[in-house]
Amino acid sequence: MSSIAETFRRLQANGEKAFIPFLTAGDPSIEITEQLILELDRIGADIIEIGIPYSDPLADGPTIQEAALRALNAGVRMPHVLEMVRRLRPQVKASLVLFTYANPVFQWGVERFFETAREIGADGVIIPDLPLEESQEALAAAARNGVDLVPLVAPTSQQRISKLCAQGQGFIYCVAALGVTGVRETVNEDLPQIVANVKQHTDLPVAVGFGVGSPEQAEIIGRYADGVIVGSALVKRVAPIADALAAGDLELLEAKKRELVEFAASLKAPLRQSRAGV
């Protein structure tokens, strides 16, 4: 059983839902990302998505675009992120998932990328611009290396859902809203229906992401999904950390880190209560 499957199994046994935070690696420095990931693990993050910064992040809104830019401007590239994951692996309980656009994977080499992922101890990979039709090589490489290639299902997927689920590994990433990443005021009304529809096609856990920004939203989604993914709302709270770092204000930097971690803990809280049968 993969580490991701194991994580969901454990949660289900306890009647919990997965909290899946996302951070862009190297924003504002590898060192700070590393500290934040240790903290997220400590407050109970179940799976941590680690974004590899990219120059042209097509699926991301302004918040994560800016994070990627901060990381790239700090000189962070693929090898730095992979080495960070290698260091973190023995120190964290959470499953670690790499989030990367397709081109950096192609340049690294698809087979080599999944080999490296296994070697450093990454449990899964998400590639938002690699739809199923372009995934055969990556799916095979992922399977050979025991790393899950997590598929995305969108509100527009409709009749594609069954084939997406059939090839899914790890869990299904259910995109909550049309559009790019970014916090949204309200959760899509059709979401419970979409998740139920996905669940008809798969026994894999279904996690919901894109636009989730508050403990209230996490609580609502946790009622019907197996996990809640939070990206932009966390990354937004990295920006003041970056500012404090740039200003050399270490006290402020620590304070802002604490704020982010507290916010993350508030997102995990509603997912802890047993909701089995609700």
Added chain:
Amino acid sequence: MSTTTPDQRGRFGNFGGKFVPETLMNALEQLERDYETYTKDPEFIAQLRYYLNVYSGRPTSLYYAKNLTEQLGGAKIYLKREDLNHTGAHKINNCLGQGLLAKMTGKKRVIAETGAGQHGVATATVSALLGLECTVFMGEEDIERQKLNVFRMKLMGAEVVPAKSGTRTLKDATNEAIRHWVEHVEDTFYIIGSVVGPHPYPMIVRDFQRIIGDETREQILELEGRLPDTIVACVGGGSNAMGIFYPFVNDESVKLIGVEAAGKGIDTEEHAATITLGRPGIIHGSLTYLLQDEYGQVQPAHSISAGLDYPGIGPEHAHLAETKRATYLPITDDEALDAFQMLSRVEGIIPALESSHAIAQVVKLAPTLPKDHIIVVSLSGRGDKDVHSVAQALGGIDV
């Protein structure tokens, strides 16, 4: 041998495909079906014909550039006058096609990206004509370089949205357009301006632009009784080049030359010479040649001409380059500026800076060839939009 249509997966040989978020996959599949249906529909064909001829003024002439030929003293040079189209460039051919497709499939709203502003203007024009709501994404830097075109678009009722991310040029305008499309995919038609993007766009844009090559073929056979020896066209994304090349791809005797922007030189960091200096990679949904660093981060392109300032190239060109059916050569900003002035003086035709790159290549090539060698150049657009920035680049010219 070059394949003439993309395969099932939208690949031209090793290039192309659909590297987009899942959210867009259904829309692309639908577009493929709609394209198949409507381009076989006599009503669609008749309307497109009508607008191309009566609204845009096709066929455009194939003009024997006698003065230029004599001045260069070698090959016989013909100009395919896409600059004579309504709105001043070849871009309208594609916009009329995609605009009609949007209209007939019931979309009320279109979006587009633009570099030089020519595609944005053509999209705004067709939107006004067909009663479609229109939003154009344009890099902040290009808005500065191409103010006149921004004003044109607004005059025709389009909204122009500045792209502020990344290098603030065509690449980023395209990113913004795709991001916007992901959010509004259910009611919005994305009119891509070149033979780039995910399948089926490179095929659709090529098919709507092949009229350049189809007319050229008919005209040169009438004028010279034979096919040309060489065809030269500038390549940004590659739509005017693909349009004029395509009907000749299977005529092995016809040499195809695409001209890339070398900016300040291919030995500098500031260029847009994608095939000369790029490697296969993914940009805007397509696997193609790309300017990138060793880890796949996209590198900013540079060209004095906003329409060529792009770090990628259409996947069919990547395929023509890999199979050596076409050759791609770099021309610098300075060489393009010289050609811009030369064609203006010698023929009384002010070419677009983009097209000036093709002219510059002909200026190098023609003197080395015999007088019975026929070159056709795609004069993709007129230079009115560029006179201001050329005056600035040359310095000291009062306008």
